[in-house]
Amino acid sequence: MxxxxxxxxxxxxxxxxxxxxxxxxxxxxxxxxxxxxxxxxxxxxxxxxxxxxxxxxxxxxxxxxxxxxxxxxxxxxxxxxxHPEPPLIPRSAAQRARVLVLTSEANYLDTETWDALLFALGAKNDEAGPEPRRQAYLRLHAEVARWEAHLEHGGHYLAGDAISLADVVVFPGVAFLVRTGLTLSKRTPKLASWYARMLERPSVQASWPPHWRETAGSDAGYDAVE
Incomplete structure (x- = not known):
C-alpha cells in the first residue's frame, strides 16, 4: 500500500x-x-x-x-x-502554550472516561462490590469539573474566544460522554454551553459519526453518583 x-x-x-x-x-x-x-x-x-x-x-x-x-x-x-489557515494554534506564545497544555490534558479525560465505561459495560470485576465503580464515576466527575474550570475565563472556547486545537481534541470525548449518559448541565453549565456551541459548528455536523445519526445513545449511570 x-x-x-x-x-x-x-x-x-x-x-x-x-x-x-x-x-x-x-x-x-x-x-x-x-x-x-x-x-x-x-x-x-x-x-x-x-x-x-x-x-x-x-x-x-x-x-x-x-x-x-x-x-x-x-x-x-x-x-x-x-495548513496553517485558519489557525487552530494561536500565534502568541501565551495562547499557544495554553492550547498545547489543554490538548495534552485531554489524555486525562480519556483515561477517566474509559475507566468508568469499563465498569458500566461490566468489563471490570465487580467482586469488590459497587464501591470501585462508584469511585471510577467520581473520578470522572472530578475530571469533567476541571474542564468546567478551564472555561472560567469567560471565552466562547477552551482557550479563548476562537476555536483552537484544544476544542477539536477535547470535544469528541465530551460528546462520547453525553451519548453514554452524562448530563453536562447538571454540574457543569459552562461546559454545557461550550458543548452546544461546538455542536453548531459545520465541522462537527459534517463529521458526526454516521451510526450516531441512526441509533440512540445509552445511559451508563454517571449522573446517579453523587
Whole structure:
C-alpha cells in the first residue's frame, strides 16, 4: 500500500473520539478528503495491509500524499503545520502554550472516561462490590469539573474566544460522554454551553459519526453518583 493519494484518505471507525478529532480537523481546515469507514467488528483494521500502515492496528490512519500518519493528535498537529489557515494554534506564545497544555490534558479525560465505561459495560470485576465503580464515576466527575474550570475565563472556547486545537481534541470525548449518559448541565453549565456551541459548528455536523445519526445513545449511570 505505497500508492500516493491525490487528496487525504482517512480510515475511520464510526463513533471513535480519536477518529472524530482528525475528521473535525480536516473539516475546520476546509480540506477535501476521502473517508473510508471500517466496521469495527470486521477486523479489517488488523489485516496485514492495514497493519503495514499502523502496526498497532488502530484508527485513525491518514494517507496524505505519500505519507502515512496515525495517532489522532499527531494527525491534527500535522494538518495544522501543513495548513496553517485558519489557525487552530494561536500565534502568541501565551495562547499557544495554553492550547498545547489543554490538548495534552485531554489524555486525562480519556483515561477517566474509559475507566468508568469499563465498569458500566461490566468489563471490570465487580467482586469488590459497587464501591470501585462508584469511585471510577467520581473520578470522572472530578475530571469533567476541571474542564468546567478551564472555561472560567469567560471565552466562547477552551482557550479563548476562537476555536483552537484544544476544542477539536477535547470535544469528541465530551460528546462520547453525553451519548453514554452524562448530563453536562447538571454540574457543569459552562461546559454545557461550550458543548452546544461546538455542536453548531459545520465541522462537527459534517463529521458526526454516521451510526450516531441512526441509533440512540445509552445511559451508563454517571449522573446517579453523587
Amino acid at each position: 505505497t500508492e500516493t493519494h491525490a487528496k487525504p484518505l482517512i480510515y475511520c471507525f464510526s463513533g471513535s473520539p480519536y477518529v472524530w478529532r482528525a475528521l473535525i480537523m480536516l473539516e475546520e481546515k476546509g480540506l477535501e478528503y476521502e473517508a473510508k469507514w471500517i466496521p469495527r467488528s470486521s477486523g479489517e483494521h488488523r489485516t496485514p495491509e492495514m497493519l503495514a500502515l499502523n502496526p498497532r492496528g488502530r484508527l485513525p490512519i491518514l494517507r496524505y500524499g505519500d505519507l502515512t500518519l496515525y495517532e489522532s493528535v499527531a494527525i491534527c498537529h500535522f494538518l495544522e503545520l501543513e
